[in-house]
Amino acid sequence: xxxxxxxxxxxxxxxxxxxxxxxxxxxxxxxxxxxxxxxxxxxxxxxxxxxxxxxxxxxxxxxxxxxxxxxxxxxxxxxxxxxxxxxxxxxxxxxxxxxxxxxxxxxxxxxxxxxxxxxxxxxxxxxxxx
Numbered sequence: 001x002x003x004x005x006x007x008x009x010x011x012x013x014x015x016x017x018x019x020x021x022x023x024x025x026x027x028x029x030x031x032x033x034x035x036x037x038x039x040x041x042x043x044x045x046x047x048x049x050x051x052x053x054x055x056x057x058x059x060x061x062x063x064x065x066x067x068x069x070x071x072x073x074x075x076x077x078x079x080x081x082x083x084x085x086x087x088x089x090x091x092x093x094x095x096x097x098x099x100x101x102x103x104x105x106x107x108x109x110x111x112x113x114x115x116x117x118x119x120x121x122x123x124x125x126x127x128x129x130x
Contacts, residue, residue, distance in 0.1 A: 007059045014052035021045025069111050069125050077124040092116035092123065104128065 024041030077085065084091040091098050099117035110128045115121060 007055070010055045010059075011052065014048045014055065017048025017051065018045050021048055065109070069105075069109060072122075072124050074114075074124055074126060090114075090123065092119060092121060094121045095119045102126075 021041050021044035025038060025045060028038045028041055077090070081093040084093050084096075089098065090100050092100070095116060095118050097116055097118040100114055100123060101117050102112045102114050105111050105113055105125075111125045112128055113125055114123045116123060
């Protein structure tokens with residue numbers, strides 16, 4: 001999925017919602033006789049703002065996960081924590097435990113998370129099909 005395109009589309013939709021709401025709020029404030037209460041255009045503006053805010057938070061998490069999946073691999077772990085890697089034997093950089101387990105990540109990322117069995121800290125990620 002192209003997250004950039006999705007983020008731009010969502011942002012455009014939310015900004016359109018907010019502009020329509022803002023225009024209706026200003027129009028109802030400037031009109032001598034209000035054809036509708038100011039409450040309704042304000043709700044339209046707030047819905048657009050809320051959708052924009054929540055979508056940006058979601059995309060921020062998705063971009064962080066994608067960058068972590070690409071950067072934090074086994075080679076990165078060996079380079080960052082050389083004292084915790086002896087050949088193919090890995091220790092946790094937090095607690096020093098040598099029990100490392102894996103779990104598959106969801107949402108079609110096709111990656112596995114390698115984590116410490118004692119403290120639960122994520123050590124690195126690897127592709128499922130490598």
